[in-house]
Amino acid sequence: MHRGAALGLLRAAAVVFGVVTLTFVLLHLAPGDPMQRLLGPAATAGQVAAARHAMALDRPLAVQYVDWLGRALRGDFGASIATGRSVASLLTQAWPATAILVLLSLALTYLFGIAIGAYQANTRHRVADGLLTVGTVALNAMPGYWLGLVLVMFFTYRLRLLPAFGASGLDADFLSVSGRMVDRLRHLALPLLTLTLIGIGGTARFVRAAMRESRDAPYLVVARAKGVGATRMVIRHQLRNALVPVVTLLGLSLPALFSGTVFVESIFAWPGVGSLMVQGVQARDYPVVLAAATISAVLVVVGNLLAELLVGVVDPRSRRTHDDR
Amino acid sequence: MTIVEPATRSSDARTRIGVGVLALVVVLAAIAPLLSPAASTQDVVMTRFLAPMTRDLHGAFHFLGTDRLGRDVWSRLLFGSRISLTVGVLTMALSLVLGVAVGAGAAFAPRSVSAVLLGLTDFALGVPRVVLLLLLAALWPPNATQVVLVLGVTGWMPIARLVYAETRSQLGRPYVDGAAALGARRLRILFRHILPHGAPPVLAAVTLGIGNAITLEAGLSFLGLGVQPPAASWGSLIASGRDTVVNAPWVGLAPGVALVLVVISCALIADGLYERR
Numbered sequence: 001m002h003r004g005a006a007l008g009l010l011r012a013a014a015v016v017f018g019v020v021t022l023t024f025v026l027l028h029l030a031p032g033d034p035m036q037r038l039l040g041p042a043a044t045a046g047q048v049a050a051a052r053h054a055m056a057l058d059r060p061l062a063v064q065y066v067d068w069l070g071r072a073l074r075g076d077f078g079a080s081i082a083t084g085r086s087v088a089s090l091l092t093q094a095w096p097a098t099a100i101l102v103l104l105s106l107a108l109t110y111l112f113g114i115a116i117g118a119y120q121a122n123t124r125h126r127v128a129d130g131l132l133t134v135g136t137v138a139l140n141a142m143p144g145y146w147l148g149l150v151l152v153m154f155f156t157y158r159l160r161l162l163p164a165f166g167a168s169g170l171d172a173d174f175l176s177v178s179g180r181m182v183d184r185l186r187h188l189a190l191p192l193l194t195l196t197l198i199g200i201g202g203t204a205r206f207v208r209a210a211m212r213e214s215r216d217a218p219y220l221v222v223a224r225a226k227g228v229g230a231t232r233m234v235i236r237h238q239l240r241n242a243l244v245p246v247v248t249l250l251g252l253s254l255p256a257l258f259s260g261t262v263f264v265e266s267i268f269a270w271p272g273v274g275s276l277m278v279q280g281v282q283a284r285d286y287p288v289v290l291a292a293a294t295i296s297a298v299l300v301v302v303g304n305l306l307a308e309l310l311v312g313v314v315d316p317r318s319r320r321t322h323d324d325r
Numbered sequence: 326m327t328i329v330e331p332a333t334r335s336s337d338a339r340t341r342i343g344v345g346v347l348a349l350v351v352v353l354a355a356i357a358p359l360l361s362p363a364a365s366t367q368d369v370v371m372t373r374f375l376a377p378m379t380r381d382l383h384g385a386f387h388f389l390g391t392d393r394l395g396r397d398v399w400s401r402l403l404f405g406s407r408i409s410l411t412v413g414v415l416t417m418a419l420s421l422v423l424g425v426a427v428g429a430g431a432a433f434a435p436r437s438v439s440a441v442l443l444g445l446t447d448f449a450l451g452v453p454r455v456v457l458l459l460l461l462a463a464l465w466p467p468n469a470t471q472v473v474l475v476l477g478v479t480g481w482m483p484i485a486r487l488v489y490a491e492t493r494s495q496l497g498r499p500y501v502d503g504a505a506a507l508g509a510r511r512l513r514i515l516f517r518h519i520l521p522h523g524a525p526p527v528l529a530a531v532t533l534g535i536g537n538a539i540t541l542e543a544g545l546s547f548l549g550l551g552v553q554p555p556a557a558s559w560g561s562l563i564a565s566g567r568d569t570v571v572n573a574p575w576v577g578l579a580p581g582v583a584l585v586l587v588v589i590s591c592a593l594i595a596d597g598l599y600e601r602r
Contacts (some may be wrong), residue, residue, distance in 0.1 A: 141588035259455035281463035
């Protein structure tokens with residue numbers, strides 16, 4: 001177990017280190033001098049050189065890299081070119097919004113995805129199963145930015161029920177505590193619904209397939225012969241076994257979920273890391289992009305590690321094989 | 326066996342639906358100029374925001390209506406499908422070449438090289454793809470070629486894993502030994518004997534990947550980081566519909582529906598291929 005966890009940590013560190021290095025190298029391979037861009041076309045060669053010297057851009061690449069890495073490890077990602085604010089403070093402001101969105105959407109996705117998949121795997125209503133299959137396949141195929149647009153069309157403009165932009169209303173500061181809470185939840189609703197609906201499609205399909213496969217497994221025949229009730233059978237026996245691939249899927253789906261968040265945040269102007277990154281990219285704000293790439297790599301890698309640990313919790317057999325090695 | 330048969334038949338039906346829809350889209354894309362009432366980038370201010378199934382004052386019929394510049398949505402959709410489909414197919418062709426090279430390389434190579442190639446695959450799987458795409462789009466001015474290159478270079482890992490597993494499992498088989506005993510070279514054994522055996526799951530991964538690449542390209546174009554105007558992929562069409570959600574919802578709805586149909590078709594074909602293993 002310990003050896004497995006240590007290996008996992010090592011691999012995770014390697015991925016983060018790799019992403020950071022790749023990002024850094026790409027930034028410096030890219031055409032155009034950031035200082036020339038910052039100072040504008042009127043700047044003389046001398047001014048550009050002075051600015052490069054001031055930002056320590058005239059030193060060898062390897063030295064700059066080690067320097068940036070050392071500062072990044074201490075949480076110092078430099079200042080945004082576009083706004084002049086410290087990137088660390090921008091990120092500190094942005095990450096809770098992303099975390100709330102991702103965690104809530106994960107919880108709802110797995111709750112409903114597993115329930116729908118388990119129902120489909122065990123129902124005798126072929127029509128219901130077929131309809132749910134069509135629905136989940138379609139949801140799974142939808143790009144988040146388009147589904148978000150459709151939901152805005154319906155809930156914001158047709159029904160005039162939910163807001164489509166930002167994390168809070170303009171009048172949020174004048175509301176009571178409970179009013180502010182409701183306002184926040186109303187703003188959260190559409191981005192959360194978009195991410196969750198897409199997630200449910202994939203998860204339900206996966207759970208249905210996993211549980212279908214185990215329907216005739218010997219342990220279920222034995223349980224049935226012992227007279228175990230239908231509900232207990234699904235929850236205690238079938239679901240428990242089907243959870244192993246589902247938890248593995250959770251780890252594998254994290255990069256996709258993060259990608260989805262980038263698009264969904266930018267559609268709904270949700271002030272998270274994804275929005276920050278898209279704005280950084282559009283403004284060519286290198287320090288912000290570099291930092292956001294680092295943070296997202298860390299988030300994805302940590303999520304994968306947690307999923308690996310969770311597999312051990314769900315399936316004690318996997319722990320044993322780790323020890324045996 | 327009786328349990329298997331109906332499942333196979335229904336999967337055949339699903340594959341046929343998938344192939345049918347995809348073939349229809351490809352044909353429509355190929356003959357796009359014949360089916361469009363006007364050139365897709367022609368701007369006519371007098372015919373803005375016409376609803377679907379209406380005629381404009383010149384008498385031209387607009388099956389899916391017009392956008393805010395009076396452009397026919399149906400024509401834009403057809404011409405957009407050319408870009409979206411081409412990007413999807415070229416991307417996966419590149420991923421296929423890279424995936425087969427890395428996967429088969431890792432299976433045939435000595436242990437140390439194999440470990441490096443497999444480690445590289447694991448590493449690449451852990452890199453957040455969209456982050457890399459956004460980064461590259463930020464650094465180099467975006468265009469279709471770049472999108473294909475980047476999507477192809479970031480999408481080969483599942484194929485490499487499949488090819489590696491399949492090649493390893495076939496390597497010890499008698500027919501491979503037989504081919505080697507007859508003097509066949511490694512590349513010939515790989516392409517003539519091993520890969521055809523493992524083709525269905527690899528092709529399934531490629532088909533799924535095409536849908537995925539089309540969606541990602543659309544995402545980049547949606548953010549303005551994909552193909553640049555006046556050319557338009559489905560993603561840029563969805564983006565242009567974003568501003569007219571209220572008064573002309575069809576502008577954004579039509580390309581999205583087309584995209585979802587193509588992605589579902591790819592998934593159906595992939596499902597059928599998996600079951601054919």
